[in-house]
Amino acid sequence: MTRIFSGIQPTGRKHLGNYIGAIRQYVTGQDRGEAIYCIVDLHAITVAYEPAELRARVLDTTAILLAAGLDPERCILFRQGDVREHTELCWLLTSVTAVGELNRMHQFKDKSGAARELIGAGVLFYPVLMAADVLAYRASEVPVGEDQREHVELMRECARRFNSRFAPEGEEVLVVPEHRIPAVGARIMDLQEPTRKMSTSVGGDEGRIFVLDDEATILKKCKRAVTDSENEIRVGPDKPGVTNLVDILAAARGTTVDEALASLADARGYGDLKVAVAEAVNEMLAPVRERYETLRADEAGLEATLAAGAEKARALASETLEDVRAVMGIGPGA
Structure with a gap:
């Protein structure tokens, strides 16, 4: 074993x-x-x-x-x-x-x-x-x-x-x-500085989503995530902010990056991408937040x-x- x-x-x-x-x-x-x-x-x-x-x-x-x-x-x-x-x-x-x-x-x-x-x-x-x-x-x-x-x-x-x-x-x-x-999500980047990995030791709280953040906070952080001026949803080294958001979306849903991109085919730019990411992350973390309070009290x-x-x-x-x-x-x- x-x-x-x-x-x-x-x-x-x-x-x-x-x-x-x-x-x-x-x-x-x-x-x-x-x-x-x-x-x-x-x-x-x-x-x-x-x-x-x-x-x-x-x-x-x-x-x-x-x-x-x-x-x-x-x-x-x-x-x-x-x-x-x-x-x-x-x-x-x-x-x-x-x-x-x-x-x-x-x-x-x-x-x-x-x-x-x-x-x-x-x-x-x-x-x-x-x-x-x-x-x-x-x-x-x-x-x-x-x-x-x-x-x-x-x-x-x-x-x-x-x-x-x-x-x-x-x-x-x-x-x-x-x-x-992990094949997907091995390196989650800072939402405000997407060329640097998400970390508690550098950067501010706006750039990182905490497991115990509430739904509204996660949505706000995703909406404020740094992207670029193109408004085109694709991944690549020239689009670190968008690539990071797509990676997060794929990891939160348990899909591949290609599947995450395909699900955004009808998206109206970065706004829809950011909302989709927030919804997926909240769905993933909600059960953890709910159980944590009871466990931590004991x-x-x-x-x-x-x-x-x-x-x-x-x-x-x-x-x-x-x-x-x-x-x-x-x-x-x-």
């Missing part, structure tokens, strides 16, 4: 890119294999944060994931910091990770370049911890957005190097995972779900760490 693993940052304000690029894949993953998902609170402390807010955001994210369709009976859902094997494996993997590779990672260059104060070492080692997250479970598949491709490539290289250096001949201690990027229930998931996760990760420590010569011998 395919073992699937992915982690998600603990922010309650999940946007459309997060939902289409990752969360929907998490839900479908429950039917395709053994699905393991964690809320990466350890990754979140690589930038400035408030402890109380971090704990609250973990629960926000848990409620969103459950509202979107994750079922603790069909997947393992846990908080990263509750499973210490992640940090131990991260340190062990530094023995097969080149500093030069970490320095070249786009995320490190972006974050360190934008920082005005202390740049913590965690920003540099973020991809190693991400590799440990996946490799600890010997997952074969990692559902991610297009922007995470280089991180998956690094974890693949870490696994290969580890096996080459430490694994007995003919054996594979760590599984080399494959990424799974903090004890959310904590119980995370604790139960962590117990299952530790059982799997501890097996991997036992094998890793043994082949590396860490701890007493047999």
Whole structure:
């Protein structure tokens, strides 16, 4: 059976890119294999944060994931910091990770370049911890957005190097995972700056649709989306705004881009396109918004779900760490 693993940052304000690029894949993953998902609170402390807010955001994210369709009976859902094997494996993997590779990672260059104060070492080692997250479970598949491709490539290289250096001949201690990027909606762009991906770290709220935005807000944001002066609905590199809207429409409806374009054959320009996008997005997100409020109010229930998931996760990760420590010569011998 395919073992699937992915982690998600603990922010309650999940946007459309997060939902289409990752969360929907998490839900479908429950039917395709053994699905393991964690809320990466350890990754979140690589930038400035408030402890109380971090704990609250973990629960926000848990409620969103459950509202979107994750079922603790069909997947393992846990908080990263509750499973210490992640940090131990991260340190062990530094023995097969080149500093030069970490320095070249786009995320490190972006974050360190934008920082005005202390740049913590965690920003540099973020991809190693991400590799440990996946490799600890010997997952074969990692559902991610297009922007995470280089991180998956690094974890693949870490696994290969580890096996080459430490694994007995003919054996594979760590599984080399494959990424799974959605065919449609892999890179949702900012509505106001469509040459830049939708993100909570840059740009304003007008450019991003949040999962918990109400219908009126989503319609307003779509109507204000930047397009161009042609009023011709087609996709291409010369029409980033229109292309982004068509991509969103296709992803929200679960169709191809060509099918989305065909449905707009009688549209009267960009106004109809924007309304169609808003309607499709609202239809997709409405059930999530409705379930979220009830789930988020039950903090004890959310904590119980995370604790139960962590117990299952530790059982799997501890097996991997036992094998890793043994082949590396860490701890007493047999």
